Amino acid sequence: MTTNQGNPVDNDQASITTEKPTMTLLSDVHTVEKLAHFDRERIPERVVHAKGSGAFGYFEVTHDVTKYTCADFLSAVGKKTDMLVRFSTVGGERGSADSARDPRGFALKFYTNQGNYDMVGNNTPTFFIRDGIKFPDFIHTQKRNPITNLKDANMFWDFLSLTPESIHQVTILFSDRGTPYGYRNMHGYSSHTYMWYNAKGEYHWIKWHFRTDQGIKNLTDAEATELAGTDPDYATRDLHESIEKGDFPSWTAYVQIMTPEQAENFRFDPFDITKVWSQKEYPLIPVGKFTLNRNPDDYFAEIEQAAFSPGNFVPGISSSPDKMLQIRLFSYPDTHRHRLGTNFHQIPVNMAKSEVNTNQRDGAMNMGMPGGASPAPNYYPNSFNGAAPDAAFTPPPIDVQGLAARHEYVTGDVDFVQAGDLYGRVLSDYDKTNLISNIVGHIKNAQQRIQYRQTALFYKSHPEYGTRVAEGLGLDVEKVKALAAMTQEERVKATAQ
Ligand code: HEM
Numbered sequence: 001m002t003t004n005q006g007n008p009v010d011n012d013q014a015s016i017t018t019e020k021p022t023m024t025l026l027s028d029v030h031t032v033e034k035l036a037h038f039d040r041e042r043i044p045e046r047v048v049h050a051k052g053s054g055a056f057g058y059f060e061v062t063h064d065v066t067k068y069t070c071a072d073f074l075s076a077v078g079k080k081t082d083m084l085v086r087f088s089t090v091g092g093e094r095g096s097a098d099s100a101r102d103p104r105g106f107a108l109k110f111y112t113n114q115g116n117y118d119m120v121g122n123n124t125p126t127f128f129i130r131d132g133i134k135f136p137d138f139i140h141t142q143k144r145n146p147i148t149n150l151k152d153a154n155m156f157w158d159f160l161s162l163t164p165e166s167i168h169q170v171t172i173l174f175s176d177r178g179t180p181y182g183y184r185n186m187h188g189y190s191s192h193t194y195m196w197y198n199a200k201g202e203y204h205w206i207k208w209h210f211r212t213d214q215g216i217k218n219l220t221d222a223e224a225t226e227l228a229g230t231d232p233d234y235a236t237r238d239l240h241e242s243i244e245k246g247d248f249p250s251w252t253a254y255v256q257i258m259t260p261e262q263a264e265n266f267r268f269d270p271f272d273i274t275k276v277w278s279q280k281e282y283p284l285i286p287v288g289k290f291t292l293n294r295n296p297d298d299y300f301a302e303i304e305q306a307a308f309s310p311g312n313f314v315p316g317i318s319s320s321p322d323k324m325l326q327i328r329l330f331s332y333p334d335t336h337r338h339r340l341g342t343n344f345h346q347i348p349v350n351m352a353k354s355e356v357n358t359n360q361r362d363g364a365m366n367m368g369m370p371g372g373a374s375p376a377p378n379y380y381p382n383s384f385n386g387a388a389p390d391a392a393f394t395p396p397p398i399d400v401q402g403l404a405a406r407h408e409y410v411t412g413d414v415d416f417v418q419a420g421d422l423y424g425r426v427l428s429d430y431d432k433t434n435l436i437s438n439i440v441g442h443i444k445n446a447q448q449r450i451q452y453r454q455t456a457l458f459y460k461s462h463p464e465y466g467t468r469v470a471e472g473l474g475l476d477v478e479k480v481k482a483l484a485a486m487t488q489e490e491r492v493k494a495t496a497q
Contacts, residue, residue: 003030004037043304044339045094048139049105052088053098053183053236054303055243057292059083059110059253065287068204068257069196071316073112074287083290084109084349086306087183087239091142097228098235099219101178101438102142103169106188106210107308108290111353118312119208120332123180124173125189126418127273128166130409132327138163153445161454161495164488165274165409167461168419174438175422175431179224181217182238184249188212192310192325193271195318195395196255203396205258205270205320207277209284210251221438243295250291254284268414271322275418302349307336318395341365357387419461432468440472451475453495456483 001009009030016028026032046052061079073081088105089098104123109116129138141159145152160166172178180186190208197203219227227234242249256277263270270277296302309332310325319325336344342363344350359378377386427435439458443451451473459466459480470480483491 003033046088046339047335048090049088049107050094051092051096051098052086052105052303053239054084054086054296054306055239055292056294056296056302057083057085057248057290059288059290061288063286063288065196065255065285066198068198068206068255069316070199071112071117071196071314072114073110073117073314074316082111082353083292084111084302084306085290085292086303086308087235091139095232097232098182099179099224099227099232101173101221101224101442103173103178104180104183104186106186107306108188108210109306109308109312110314112314113354114314115352115354115356116312116350117314117317118308118310119190120308120310120328121188121190121192121208121210123186123188124169124177125191125207125209125276126169126172127191127324128160128169129163129324130165130272130274131323132331134163135324135327135331153442154447154450157443157446157450157454161450161457162492164457164460165272165411165415167416167457168274168422171419171422171435171461171465174442175427175435176218176220176438177216178438179219179221180235181219182235184214184239184242185212185217187216188251191273192322193258193320194325195320195398196257197316197318197396201396203260203318203398205260205263206255209254209256210290211254213250213252213289220434221441239292240295243292248291248293250289252289253287255287256282257285258282268411269409271320271325272409272411273322273324274415301347305340305344305347305349307332307340307344307347307350309333309336315393315395321398321400343367359387413460416457416461420465423462423465432465436465436468436472439469443469444473448475449495449497452480452483453491455480456486456491459484 001012003009012030012034015031016025017023018025024031059073059081061074061077064077065074073079086105086107088107089096089100089102090105091102092100106121106123108119108121110119129135138159141152141155144150145155160170177186188208188210190206193205193207195203196206231237239249256279258266258270258277268275309329311319311329311332313319319329340347343365345352345356346365346367359380361378377384380386380388423432423435443454446454452475455466455469455473455475457466458469463481466480466484467477470477483494486494
């Protein structure tokens with residue numbers, strides 16, 4: 001055993017004290033260091049997605065997509081790229097149960113020859129809101145009430161019922177897909193639309209889909225509740241143990257692709273993350289497959305300190321005019337600087353495996369690695385052969401028109417169509433029954449006026465959906481129907497406190 005400075009330690013069981021009485025001496029530098037470091041072991045947990053689990057693996061290209069993207073890691077069939085993956089729940093704290101009803105985070109880091117590419121998605125193809133300005137409010141309603149420090153059904157349903165665009169994601173969340181069996185048995189999605197551009201500078205809009213090769217498996221609400229008590233870390237255990245015994249989970253990667261012209265003329269805003277693109281119109285195009293085959297050696301170093309950002313792009317992939325995505329591009333590196341420090345990119349798990357050549361210097365915890373100790377000049381332009389940008393990596397420009405203003409989405413009833421289709425056309429009778437009882441079991445703890453407002457949104461999506469929730473809650477179905485026929489503004493007034 002040594003101290004943190006590598007000096008041999010003679011004894012780790014008895015601190016140095018006077019003999020009678022036993023007063024501890026400050027000269028015991030080993031004991032002082034041991035306690036001082038322990039006092040500083042915790043760093044802030046992630047503000048969302050705090051509970052998670054991760055593993056390493058590789059991505060392999062199985063299909064030629066070079067006509068769509070010039071990304072080097074996608075440039076040839078058979079090409080392999082090292083990866084880190086982190087799965088998570090969203091609303092709970094670092095010690096919360098893995099089986100909570102919640103979306104699951106699906107964060108992928110590709111260590112490519114052109115730097116890190118991160119695909120930071122969820123196990124749902126949609127989201128609750130579509131403008132990032134609402135994200136802090138939404139998350140507050142999923143976390144604890146600031147007064148009682150309890151999860152609060154009033155906050156939860158008040159916000160959602162005042163945010164009707166959430167109805168599609170709410171329906172997914174309260175189906176049994178909201179309680180996946182474990183991380184291995186769920187699909188992953190970019191949810192957002194991204195740009196792919198090829199070597200000629202032609203671009204398309206794409207959405208990623210990662211389909212689990214283990215098959216979808218979900219828990220019922222009762223099973224999830226029981227597991228939260230008997231084995232709260234079961235998803236973490238399931239992932240770790242399956243990799244440990246050589247049963248490596250994998251996911252097949254696809255993209256949906258839309259041309260700029262199709263996007264221009266699409267029947268709703270294709271960048272609206274509350275909606276999916278029909279797979280009949282925009283079929284899944286296979287790209288590759290990733291496999292997880294190595295558990296981390298140290299959870300804190302490699303998973304807790306992992307920093308994913310939807311803004312980590314490689315040439316060939318870029319962002320899109322999705323308002324949620326645009327705000328995420330700011331939020332992730334910002335929180336990393338707070339959670340991990342200015343030089344979070346120098347933590348080994350976050351370091352690019354390709355050359356890093358930046359003029360950013362110094363800062364707390366600089367490891368003298370990328371840039372820090374480089375002899376090259378730390379400014380540009382320079383005439384000493386320093387790092388220089390290369391215009392060959394410019395993504396295609398996109399046409400932007402009109403006024404810069406607070407543009408609200410004006411969508412109306414189209415927001416209810418996909419939730420209604422999910423209920424009416426996709427879910428089986430068994431799924432529907434579970435959906436209704438999962439909703440009723442949760443919203444029954446909210447005030448009745450909020451139950452009415454939210455149930456009217458279920459009714460607007462599909463009359464049978466709303467009627468069954470209303471019956472489950474003992475609400476007056478005629479009143480729900482009348483509320484459903486109102487505008488959102490009228491409904492909010494009619495259900496005010
Ligand atoms: C984590 C912000 C929407 C997926 C986080 C973190 C923040 C954040 C601050 C913590 C990151 C860290 O501490 O390392 C936001 C904001 C959003 C948003 C402001 C909306 C504007 C989304 C959406 C998705 C998503 C739509 C999925 C499509 C994730 C995932 C993580 C995460 C997977 C965990 C990453 C990890 O494993 O380290 N988000 N988020 N977020 N977010 Fe978001």
